[in-house]
Amino acid sequence: MNEAETKHSNTKSQDLSLNSGMIGAAVPRPDAIDKVRGEARFVDDLVFSGMLHAAVIWSEFPHAKIRNIDLTAIMDDPRVVCTLTSEEVPGDNIVHVIYDDQPALAAGIVRYIGEPIALVAAEDRASARAAATRALIDYEEIPAVFDPEEALRPDAPLVAVPAAVEKGPNLFNSMRIRKGDIEQGFAAADVVVEGEYRFGYQEHAYLETQGAIAVPEEHGAMAIYGTMQCPFYVRSAVAQVLGLPLSKVRVVQTATGGAFGGKEDVPSLVSALAALLAWKTRRPVKLVYDREEDILTTSKRHPAVIRYRSGAKRDGRLTAIEVDFIYNAGAYQTLSSAVLWRALMSAAGPYRIPHVKVDGRMAATNTVPNGAFRGFGSPQMNFAHESQMDLLSDRLQIDRLEIRLRNALQIGDETATCQRLEESVGLTETLEQAGQTVDWENRLRKIEAFNADSHSRRRGLGISTVTYGVGLGGKAPFLDKAGAYMKLEADGSITIAVGTVEMGQGLTTALTQIAAEALSLSPERIHLAPVDSSRVPDSGPTVASRGTLMSGLAIIAAAEKLQERVSSAARDLDIPKEEIPSRLPEIARVFFMRNIDPAVEGWASGEPVDWDPESGLGNVYFVYSYATHIAQVEVDLVTGEVNVEEFVAVHDSGKIVNRRLAAGQVEGGIAQGLGYALMEEIPRQGGRLLTTGLTTYRIPTICDIPLRSEVSFVEAICSKGPFGAKGLGEVPLMAAHVAVSRAVVHALGRPITTYPFSPERVKKAVTMQKNSE
Amino acid sequence: MQIRIIVNGRPVEREIEADMRLLDLLRDGLHLTGTKEGCGEGECGACTVLLDGQAVNSCLILAAQVDGKEILTVEGISKGNTLHPIQQAFVEEGAVQCGFCTPGFIVSTYALLKSNPAPSDQEITSALTGNLCRCTGYVKIVDAVHHAAKLMHQKEGRSRRAL
Ligand code: FES
């Protein structure tokens, strides 16, 4: 539990003139004070005068025509104000994410259980919810398909809306990578190993459920307050559904109680539904999902099946990989095409491989649409590529750490998409440092000794190493931009507005530090205003670990402009440069008295990236983060329970802006990863998810996590990031879950290839092993 | 029905529906929105309050059941503008991320440290196992509880000396 340690490696950090020492400091987060007092306002804590409460009538069938919607009984209660169906939608009945396939309210047909059909608004929440249960929907069930592999068979019932299908019936998208010559690659291999890996859902289980309040404003405009990651997605969705120009929709992000990707696309739907009722009633309308609605009707991590072949030389060097995978998208596209693309980009792992063939498919099924979840399609791939490395290590009798070191990408190497890495590759250092921290070889010997003496328990050590392309990458470069608005107030304080959001990850703190550094001011002088889409230009989504990076760059750009103006005013006043920070109030006063423009804007646009869909090759991300995790587990052979005893995490995310926050991100990712690997599971029966609450969907508690964990950073400075920073947020989960599951495999000496490694699955593996002995 | 309770040290009288949850009374009736609803089924601990000194899930208790009792919510933990040492420790240790679970953890920690001023790791984890956090991974929460125990100990020492 030590404070994260930081070491420098192939860095240029010494050259960066950091003047105030802000970057890297463990500045406490300003938002924490409100949060510990219970004063932070989350969406359900807000009340507007005259506000109504909404409830949703959800589809009860996975695939059905709607013959009739009878809502008359709903109006029996005088506290109910109105109902609303798709026919009344004033704009397009579409919630646009990437494709235009998903309706706000089902029109004539439903495609998954939990699809919204109609809405109720009432004076209070209980009345609205009670009224919704009185809806009479007449369905005509039609054939449905739930399994992604079945959905791709030629005789499968058609799920997908034609507009959303790029590649054939129920095949939303297929993408590929072709690098080198795969035949030649396998011909050159001394050994070839194969595996098939399967994954179910993972639910975000952010503690705060989805919610939004729509508030009609003057001149026919609409304001949305809500818990979200992407205010500009919400703005477009609401504008489209209401038929309003973008300028008439204002989106304010409220304190957000966790997101992890789950509040990337879904808030567009939630806000659109609230907005429809607010538009109809001309009153503020609040829609907050309860936990059951949240689990049953919102996006999750994609279930997946991955088939993987790897070839290597006797010395462990990879010669070729061939990967084929199918992800279950659910009934609508939402973000699936982007998830598929990132899965494709992650398929090779952080390794140097001359010949690569990858094919990925995204299948439509009659299940809840899946979307973004920390890692965005990569975590499934991370387990696959790391399992393959362990298979090779076994087969070739090369140590697991050693075989990774031999293949690890380095500066000058080419990635699987033929991108030459020019700077900031700290991968090898993460491997070496993680190995040293656990004392890898000695540790393995100790574990062997322990296992030799123990009958009912076994220990194992798992290692995983991953890479993550920071930002949105070559598939959607147009989204990679961000604005910042900065104002010198008359009293010398600074107001900043940005368009990426705080959702618990510490963005407000990191950006305040960056601004303080760029302006040479103390952070107390700086206030980051709540995110409001009317204050800044479209700054893209807060996803892909890009928040600090892009808004940080925009803030630095704004700060440079403001500095210039401040310096020239200071010269007029004969204030020497070094006294500017302390005498800023004086200077601000002069701005005010002499009518000098005190406001500036900063803009950041992503570095050029490209991708060719034919070959799947390109310079797909402008920079990559890396990590190596090692976990030690103890498996109870009788109960199948796994205890994660110890954890070591080493990350290269470039310069770390705030060590304590960064360590907190890593620890949080470890817990989520542990949950994914060992316990989190949603059984599905046909189109119905059988887990409806946190009682049955178990996430790690404080008793499940290793209190002995060591988090550290190697900082391979990125010249293009703010003060050398890259991205961090998603990487910890990607590496963590694999370290845990691979540790279990090591302990058992027997592969498990299906997630999660629940006690039942572990027990089964133990029994099978006994039988084979 | 009519109930009389003491909330954060103040007497409150309210006319309530028989099926109203304590959580709704606090949030909607008394505007004490620091107490959160994360699950509504006693699983997450975001709605934790003290009922006559015991930590309980206010989503599982009817307002009618607390008639005549005393309730402490997160809003009642600090005095004025000064943070309670537990709150201070959570801020200083970085135990707060999104903050949605935080009020529940603060209240549960308050109950723990009242009965056990110097808990071990094990005692902390078993006292807080009913509070879920999806962001922090709990490591810094455990640190914060130890830190809070120390701060409270120091403070107590000081006030005893002052006597
Ligand atoms: S809301 Fe009460 S325990 Fe979750």
Ligand code: FES
């Ligand atoms: S800080 Fe987000 S749930 Fe605990």
